[in-house]
Amino acid sequence: MEMNKGQRLYKLAKKLIPGGTQLLSKRPEMFLPELWPAYYKKAKGCEIWDLNDKKYTDMSYMGIGSCILGYTDEDVDQAVIKVIKEGTMSTLNAPEEVELAKLLIKLHPWAQMVRYARTGGEAMAIAVRIARAKSKKDLILFCGYHGWHDWYLSANLADDKALNGHLLHGLSPLGVPRSLKGSSFPFQYNDIESFLKLIHKYKNEIGVIVLESIRNVYPIKEFFETISNEAKKINAVVIVDEVSAGFRLNLGGAHLLFGLEPDIAVFAKGMSNGYPMAAIIGKKEVMKVAQDTFISSTYWTERIGPAAALTTIKKLIEKNVPKHIGDIGRKVQEGWRLLANKNNINIEISGIPPLGHFSFKYDNPLIIKTLFTQLMLEKKFLASTAFYASYAHKDQHVKKYLEATDETFNFISRAIKEKCPEKYLKGSICHSGFQRLT
Numbered sequence: 001m002e003m004n005k006g007q008r009l010y011k012l013a014k015k016l017i018p019g020g021t022q023l024l025s026k027r028p029e030m031f032l033p034e035l036w037p038a039y040y041k042k043a044k045g046c047e048i049w050d051l052n053d054k055k056y057t058d059m060s061y062m063g064i065g066s067c068i069l070g071y072t073d074e075d076v077d078q079a080v081i082k083v084i085k086e087g088t089m090s091t092l093n094a095p096e097e098v099e100l101a102k103l104l105i106k107l108h109p110w111a112q113m114v115r116y117a118r119t120g121g122e123a124m125a126i127a128v129r130i131a132r133a134k135s136k137k138d139l140i141l142f143c144g145y146h147g148w149h150d151w152y153l154s155a156n157l158a159d160d161k162a163l164n165g166h167l168l169h170g171l172s173p174l175g176v177p178r179s180l181k182g183s184s185f186p187f188q189y190n191d192i193e194s195f196l197k198l199i200h201k202y203k204n205e206i207g208v209i210v211l212e213s214i215r216n217v218y219p220i221k222e223f224f225e226t227i228s229n230e231a232k233k234i235n236a237v238v239i240v241d242e243v244s245a246g247f248r249l250n251l252g253g254a255h256l257l258f259g260l261e262p263d264i265a266v267f268a269k270g271m272s273n274g275y276p277m278a279a280i281i282g283k284k285e286v287m288k289v290a291q292d293t294f295i296s297s298t299y300w301t302e303r304i305g306p307a308a309a310l311t312t313i314k315k316l317i318e319k320n321v322p323k324h325i326g327d328i329g330r331k332v333q334e335g336w337r338l339l340a341n342k343n344n345i346n347i348e349i350s351g352i353p354p355l356g357h358f359s360f361k362y363d364n365p366l367i368i369k370t371l372f373t374q375l376m377l378e379k380k381f382l383a384s385t386a387f388y389a390s391y392a393h394k395d396q397h398v399k400k401y402l403e404a405t406d407e408t409f410n411f412i413s414r415a416i417k418e419k420c421p422e423k424y425l426k427g428s429i430c431h432s433g434f435q436r437l438t
């Protein structure tokens with residue numbers, strides 16, 4: 001059997017880099033321990049070449065949601081190459097920052113000012129800092145996943161399972177100052193009661209309310225209305241996190257679709273096709289407080305991010321990419337449904353069309369998930385129980401993927417009937433959520 005060069009490198013990586021990778025969701029253990037190709041040589045459209053030069057079609061996370069147009073998009077890359085040639089850093093500022101601010105404000109008429117960062121988590125930390133500075137109150141209520149920063153992980157100091165319902169399980173707050181205990185509290189999406197309970201308990205101490213515009217289910221109208229109304233009553237700043245959802249359902253933040261008018265909205269992975277960029281946009285009276293607190297970093301001034309974002313957003317508009325990824329995502333979700341029925345497999349599908357998921361409804365879901373990934377990899381697909389659609393995914397990719405899924409579900413169905421699906425695994429079972437690598 002051919003040696004997996006990626007796995008050999010990953011073994012070394014785990015000795016040199018604690019946790020192996022910089023992002024939990026890119027750990028090979030999250031997909032197929034010991035067998036996942038782990039590293040790439042080249043990526044184009046929705047295809048990836050591993051270190052052994054094997055080519056796969058990515059029907060999984062597309063750079064964990066960062067490549068909405070597809071890998072190495074020609075237009076975005078040309079814009080980036082242009083600024084690389086002209087200089088991506090200098091003592092003076094990048095004019096693209098201003099053009100991008102104008103474009104973001106045009107798409108979000110409720111906002112008047114913009115700041116930039118380069119990653120989703122840090123942009124959220126900036127938004128929270130501005131919101132606390134504006135409200136002059138420390139306490140945060142939040143819903144959803146918002147990154148690795150102290151303000152967020154501190155919720156797990158009071159209750160180590162507080163964050164479990166918010167995308168990633170088992171996030172450890174070790175190293176987060178214990179003095180932050182009791183400074184942020186989670187509520188559940190669409191659960192008005194859980195939100196109001198916290199409002200009644202902490203009322204005027206609450207300075208910030210943070211939520212994702214959408215993750216797995218569409219919002220109930222009253223949920224957003226209640227948040228807006230209560231925030232006004234207690235003078236709390238509302239931050240909507242569009243890091244994952246932004247630009248996927250529509251041209252801009254998904255909150256625009258649902259009639260939620262926040263004070264701040266935060267964008268990152270949907271806006272710049274794989275080049276680091278993040279934006280914090282907001283109402284003038286809130287954003288101008290960013291001048292009264294120190295928020296400043298050298299590399300937030302580099303030029304690649306704004307150049308990539310401008311070209312990406314213009315292309316999203318020109319090609320109506322949200323419609324394309326919605327159509328492709330719906331076809332994949334419909335395929336999962338039909339093929340699961342056909343092969344007698346019990347799955348539950350969730351997520352918005354461009355960011356779809358399914359889970360195997362069995363006592364041993366991780367074994368079956370691992371087997372699915374293993375069998376799909378053998379058919380040259382990077383696949384897991386999620387599909388993030390990109391503009392590079394076309395009908396022919398979906399067709400081939402669903403043919404492979406049909407065969408794989410059929411195999412799994414027989415393995416389940418035999419009552420011992422694990423005997424087909426060639427490595428160990430995939431991880432779920434955060435855990436230490438041994």
Ligand SMILES: Cc1ncc(COP(=O)(O)O)c(C=O)c1O
Nearest residue numbers: 119120121145146147241243244
């Ligand atoms: C909604 C949301 N907020 C924040 C983040 C953190 O972004 P980043 O990984 O760029 O720090 C993510 C990442 O997945 C996200 O989905």
